[in-house]
Amino acid sequence: MNGNKVNSLVLGLCATFVLASCNQQEFYEKEILNGAAVEKPSVNLPTDNGNIDVPETNGSTGDNGTIDNGGTNGDGSINGDGGTNGDGSTNGSGGTNGDGSSNGDGGSNGDGSSNGDGGTNGDGSTNGNGGTNGDGGSIGDSGSNGGNGSIGDNGSNGDDGGSNGGTDGGSETDPDEGEENPTTPTVEYKTLTDRFVQNVEEQNKVDILWVIDDSGSMADEQASLGRNFNSFISDFIQKDVDFQMGITTTDATSRQNGKWVCNDKLLDSQSAKKDETKFLRDFERCVNVGIKGSGYEKGLHTSESFFKKYELPSNKKFLRDDAYLVIVYLSDEEDQSSKSVDEYLSFYRSLKKDEGKVKIYSIVTKEKNRSNESLGLRYVEASEKTGGMSADIEDDFYTILGDMGGKIVDLLSKFALARVPATQDIKVKVNGELVTSGYELDAQSGAVSFLEGYVPAPGSNIEIEYKVLKDN
Numbered sequence: 001m002n003g004n005k006v007n008s009l010v011l012g013l014c015a016t017f018v019l020a021s022c023n024q025q026e027f028y029e030k031e032i033l034n035g036a037a038v039e040k041p042s043v044n045l046p047t048d049n050g051n052i053d054v055p056e057t058n059g060s061t062g063d064n065g066t067i068d069n070g071g072t073n074g075d076g077s078i079n080g081d082g083g084t085n086g087d088g089s090t091n092g093s094g095g096t097n098g099d100g101s102s103n104g105d106g107g108s109n110g111d112g113s114s115n116g117d118g119g120t121n122g123d124g125s126t127n128g129n130g131g132t133n134g135d136g137g138s139i140g141d142s143g144s145n146g147g148n149g150s151i152g153d154n155g156s157n158g159d160d161g162g163s164n165g166g167t168d169g170g171s172e173t174d175p176d177e178g179e180e181n182p183t184t185p186t187v188e189y190k191t192l193t194d195r196f197v198q199n200v201e202e203q204n205k206v207d208i209l210w211v212i213d214d215s216g217s218m219a220d221e222q223a224s225l226g227r228n229f230n231s232f233i234s235d236f237i238q239k240d241v242d243f244q245m246g247i248t249t250t251d252a253t254s255r256q257n258g259k260w261v262c263n264d265k266l267l268d269s270q271s272a273k274k275d276e277t278k279f280l281r282d283f284e285r286c287v288n289v290g291i292k293g294s295g296y297e298k299g300l301h302t303s304e305s306f307f308k309k310y311e312l313p314s315n316k317k318f319l320r321d322d323a324y325l326v327i328v329y330l331s332d333e334e335d336q337s338s339k340s341v342d343e344y345l346s347f348y349r350s351l352k353k354d355e356g357k358v359k360i361y362s363i364v365t366k367e368k369n370r371s372n373e374s375l376g377l378r379y380v381e382a383s384e385k386t387g388g389m390s391a392d393i394e395d396d397f398y399t400i401l402g403d404m405g406g407k408i409v410d411l412l413s414k415f416a417l418a419r420v421p422a423t424q425d426i427k428v429k430v431n432g433e434l435v436t437s438g439y440e441l442d443a444q445s446g447a448v449s450f451l452e453g454y455v456p457a458p459g460s461n462i463e464i465e466y467k468v469l470k471d472n
Contacts, residue, residue, distance in 0.1 A: 189468065189469060189470060190467070190469075190470050191465060194417050196462045203413060204242055207243070207246075207318060207326070208246070209245070209248065209318075209325075209327045210248075211327060212247065212289050212330045213250045213297050213331035213333065214250060214292065215291060215293050215295050215333065216291045217332055217333075218330075221330060221332065221393060224397040225330060226283065226284030226285070227397070231401045232404060233272070233283075235406055236272075237272055237273075241412065243269050244267065245283075246264065247261040247262055247286055247287060247289070248305075248306045250293065250294075250299040250331055251294045252294065252298040252301050252337075253293075253294050257305045258306040262285075266283075267282065267283055297334070297336055298335060298337040299337070299379065300337040300378065301344075303327055303329075304347055307348075319351060324408075324411065324412065326359050326360075328363070329382075330363045331363075331393075332365050332373045333365070333373065334376055341378050356387075356447070357416055359408070359411065360379075360382045362379035362383045362389075362391070364376025364391075366392040366393075367394070376393075387416070387420045387442075389403070389404055389407055411447055414445070415447060415448045419446065422467050422469050423467050427464070427466075428464050438450060438451050438453070439451065448464055
């Protein structure tokens with residue numbers, strides 16, 4: 001009887017031990033499946049992804065399910081992002097088990113190797129980044145067998161979908177393969193030819209329109225223009241240039257739009273010859289156009305309106321056919337006219353037989369130093385496209401006006417091209433004969449001049465061939 005009791009006791013103890021073992025095994029399985037435990041598997045986990053027991057596909061253990069980022073098998077699913085073995089495809093992003101190879105980004109089970117980033121099972125080491133089986137973990141970066149996942153970066157078998165290869169579905173591609181070397185943009189030109197007749201008298205005439213900002217912030221600038229005007233006009237007077245001047249404002253309201261300011265006979269070369277002192281005083285008075293004009297400055301528009309008012313076929317009051325046309329803008333604000341700069345330039349050029357005889361100069365804000373100013377980029381663009389000159393309104397007016405006046409007078413002895421050349425490569429013919437020396441191109445103004453001793457005789461026909469950008 002005692003023997004039976006002993007046997008029963010032994011059997012009971014065995015049964016209890018077996019049940020406890022089963023319960024403990026079940027506990028560990030639940031912990032691992034639920035992600036509650038950080039129990040790392042041993043080093044000898046299978047490296048072949050096909051040996052992983054997958055209970056279900058497509059979401060049974062997927063997004064927000066049992067196994068997620070940093071878990072056994074990838075981002076929110078058994079073996080990848082939202083699919084059986086990768087992001088919407090078999091076994092990873094562009095590869096069977098990873099990006100560009102098997103089981104990871106560029107390697108068997110990780111980035112560049114098996115089971116991790118850059119190593120056999122991890123980043124640069126046997127099974128991980130600086131550790132036995134991963135970046136501080138078992139096999140891979142922060143997960144079982146790869147970066148943030150079981151086998152590969154962010155998932156069991158890869159990142160983004162595709163089978164057996166790189167991002168395009170090939171197998172183990174060179175990361176540099178397919179990259180195109182940067183190419184230099186092709187610059188396209190077109191060739192223009194301008195024709196002239198040597199006529200000294202025509203080259204000595206210029207019509208100048210001053211377009212002055214009459215908004216509330218311009219009192220000082222108007223005064224500076226008037227006080228320093230002598231430095232602008234002195235070369236004209238000394239070299240007996242035949243000039244005339246008109247003045248309008250940037251105010252585009254109906255009553256002021258393009259209106260001629262001051263008497264139209266006060267500001268010409270004849271008045272200057274008759275009484276230079278009075279001429280200078282009249283200019284200083286006339287350019288003081290006031291500061292009650294519109295705050296929406298539209299200089300390009302009002303200058304167009306000026307010519308439309310005073311250059312009617314039945315009433316041409318300003319422009320002379322054989323003279324240069326120079327427009328000078330003075331403003332501390334950006335032009336707010338409605339049309340593009342090129343549209344206004346097209347209109348101005350249509351006023352002259354030789355398009356190159358239209359030049360635009362501007363004294364505007366080029367560097368913003370005051371809160372009530374804006375950059376005069378449209379005026380600067382118009383100046384550059386016609387080979388004119390632009391200056392900053394904050395600089396010394398005496399120097400600015402002296403430079404502008406000198407450039408305009410110098411221009412009168414040159415042949416101004418219709419467009420500013422894009423290269424220095426020009427061809428010059430005089431009476432049909434190609435000449436290879438005795439001339440020079442002013443790249444800034446886009447004008448050609450003949451050197452002393454090479455100036456063509458009066459009445460000579462001159463052809464100048466040059467290149468401009470194709471869309472110019």
